Amino acid sequence: MTSPESIDSDDFRQRLAEALPSANIPTLLLLLHQFTGEERWLQAPYIVDRSRWDDNDSGGLPDAIQDEVRAAALDTITAWRAGKPIAKPDLTADELIRMMSFSESSKIPQEYAGLMMHRLKRYSGAAPEPVALKKGFHALIIGAGMSGVVAAFRLRQLGIPFTIIEKQDRAGGVWHSHHYPGCGVDTPGHLYSYTFASGDWSMYFPLQEEVEGYFNRVARQTGVEELVRFGTECVSTRYDEESHTWHSRLRLPDGSEEVLVTNVVISAVGAFTTPKFPPIPGLQEFDGPMVHTSKWDPTIDLHDKRVAVIGNGASAMQLVPAIADTVKSLTVFQRSKQWAAPFPKFRKKVPESVRLLFREVPHYEWLYRLRLSWIFDSQVHETLQKDPEWPHPERSINATNDGHREVFTRYIKEQLGDRLDLLEKVTPTFPPFGKRMLLDNGWYKSLLKPQVELIDGPVNKIEGKTVYGPDGEKRDVDVLVVATGYDVSRFLSPVEVIGRQGVTVREAWDDDDSQAYLGTVVPNFPNFFMLYGPNTALGHGGSFIFTVECQVDFVLSILRQMAEFSLVEVECRQDVYDTYNQHIQAMHQKMIWSHPGMSTYFRNARGRIVTNSPWRLVDYWKLTRQADLADFYTVPKAPNSQHRTESVPTEFEYTADPEPYHFQPGSTSA
Structure with missing residues (x-):
């Protein structure tokens, strides 16, 4: 661009x-x-x-x-x-x-040819055919982050009227709200880009400010920015079954409220929105500055201060190297160990x-x-499949995964040198890729600094400014940083979504048991679509932006068919939804994320994997290219008509093919 x-x-x-x-x-x-x-x-x-x-x-x-x-x-x-x-x-x-x-x-594999041609076409700027929906049709997009911007851009390309709202004062989503020291992407910038918009990145793995600038620049250059109602929050949205419309209660910048009525709602609120605080006694009463990495306060002075960091996940691994030379002392409490791979282009x-x-x-x-x-x-996915004949399932899931373990362990040893005490503390016992795979941006070298201490265990309690470790050891600190991630299993938590018969999405999901068909649609919530929904995250690596673009294509396919067949309501079938989710959980049981040797935010309280996708990207692209109305109940536009039509539902079955499982929505073939 x-x-x-x-x-x-x-x-x-x-x-x-x-x-x-x-x-x-x-x-x-x-x-x-x-x-x-x-x-x-x-x-x-x-x-x-x-x-x-x-x-x-x-x-x-x-x-x-x-x-x-x-x-x-x-x-x-x-x-x-x-x-x-x-x-x-x-x-x-x-x-x-x-x-x-x-x-x-x-x-x-030849099957990737279509995907690559699709990307190449998008890179070259090809525009889709416009959609002619009925007069008065209107959509609401909630959020102007990475997902909301692409949804608005594509709807605008197709000539579909919409309103887009954003509760912050500018676009960028989490890349605007998250600005802790060291914050950046662990995906190459040239891949962490829309297919339709170049990035002109200054670093191969850009930091937060540049990523936020990219999304804002795309929003501005595509004309999306001028359409966003900033400082506007969707408090709740309720489906009206009689009119087949959504009634969304919006809180405006001045604190007043209005109700916006639209035919369709597209949620782009994301998953990294609700900070997770561990249930540590005394945490909220800490007698000093305390900040969560998701709500970083730039006015907090870390210079020459005694700082404690709770957590050692992705945000902590970025934060610690960035502040280690600023503080007087830095104590990191790790609840569990993490794998971190070499990062040759870090800050390059x-x-x-x-x-x-x-x-x-x-x-x-x-x-x-x-x-x-x-x-x-695409390369890693096949290495994350469990080999039932593998003789060492406690440490790895197949021969390739065991090779990864050897490579990463050797790298850790090289980084730590003669610090054998640290080697035991940081080397995980579970297989690589079992939890989110991190990149070493100086983490291991930071642990060698004399002012940095790693405590292998969670915080037990906090009294005043004293933080107690797992064995009763205590550290007096001036500043407390909570780097414990987000409540990612409760999708759609920022908005109260109310579907048929007044049932909320939290009730439909029994709180945290989030599920969706293709991560996008849920029964009893007609004409409602979510981007970055359950089971869409790429635990096997790659750019999530393309996954969202696939979801947007899927939504646009539905809207195009609503126009073609004069439909006022499209709702995912319950049997399709159930069968799909049973299918992907069966896939997960054959993959690394169901390995019992680690705790991970990929799983909810029931042990069901709710964040990660089991699909290769080529599979998910094929599944979302064209929505099949056989997977939905539909209501045609007709005076006083509430009749819902249906067709043959989707059937999913395993194949004997050595490739990952495939199926075609709306058909009986896998």
Whole structure:
């Protein structure tokens, strides 16, 4: 979405030459093949090494070969810039799979071709066909964070009238509200981007301020920002069965309220909204500054202070290295251990010259992002399946997972050196990826600092400014930081959602037993859609943004069919909902997150996995491309009509195929 700079030919060639030494060699090889049409760029001596953990900038090629690739790229891109046509401007699905398989030195299954072509089409800015809904149709989008912005953008593209509200004073969602020291993404920025909007990231893994700026810039450039009613909160929304509309009670910036009536409600409130505080006696009476990482107070002075951090999850691992050299002492209380993988591009800047390459040569960016989507979205999933014949289920779930354990353990030993006391404290006993996989942004090195102490156990109680550990040890502190995460199992908690017969979604879910069909729709809540719903999080890695885009496509498919068939109500069938959730839980039982060796926020109080998706991204993309009305009860537009139509419901069955389980909604085939 950035505009090309005005650069003359000589200056462009010079700046391109400055960029290429830092460019990604496998991506340049793909670009050379596409631009020249020459097969040699996908053959020896340019065969790249396989890389599992990063984007493999060098491709593992000798320096002389890398220099040859860069020199060819310089001439080829300069010629294209001067007007030479691209030899293969429209890649076929087969060719794209062949190219990507070459760049990864790994056979990418043919079924990914459609997904990659879909992404490539989105990257190039293709717009969908507009939707003609009945006159007066209106939708409400709750939230202008990452999910709300894409929903508003897509609805606007299709010409669907909507109102979008946001309780904060600007867009960005959690990236606006969360700003603790060290806060950032653990997904590459070029992947943590909408398919329709480039990021122009200054760092390969950007920090909070830049991520927030990205979402606000996209909202502004797409025209969404000017439509958002900021400072407006949805307190409750109630479905009226007679009129087939939702009545949403909004709290306005001045404290007054209004009721907005819409045909559809799209919740984009997210999951990281309600902080979780541990039930520690005396916590709320701490006699000093106390702050949760989700509600960081920048006025709190940490300089030369005795600080205690409760928790050692994702936010703590970012916070501790960021403040360790500021405080007088830092005590970390860990309830459970965590795996953290090497993070070679931590705080690594994208050179200005390479940023120009991304901006000025969109084909390079598209191919680079496609490679990232395979490396980070798709490779890990198969390694998270339990091998029932594996002889060491207490430490790992299969041979590959055991190999991961060896790699990560060796890395921890390298980081800690002779601190064997710390090695025992930080090395988990459960399998890697069993809990959220973290990236080491200096965590292990921070633990070696003389002013940093790790206590292996939870806080027992707090009295005044004294924090008591699990064995009665006590630490007097000046500032208390609570880094214990969020109440993620209670989806939709920021809004009271009331469906048929006055039943709230909390009652429908028995409080925290959150479920949804495709993470998006729930029976007895017609015309209500949620983004980032239950069982959509990517525990196997990758960018969640694309998952949300898939959900939005699914919602738009339903709205398009509401227009086509003159429907006023669409509601998920109970049997479809039940069968789907039984199916994905059966899938989870074969995956690592049901391993009994750890506690995790992935599971609710009943032990059911409510956050993570069991699907590969390609599976979820296929399932959400087109909604099947056979999975829904529908009510057509007709005077005084309340008749609900139905068709053959979805059936789900396991296949003997070695690939992960597949099914097609609305059919009887798996």
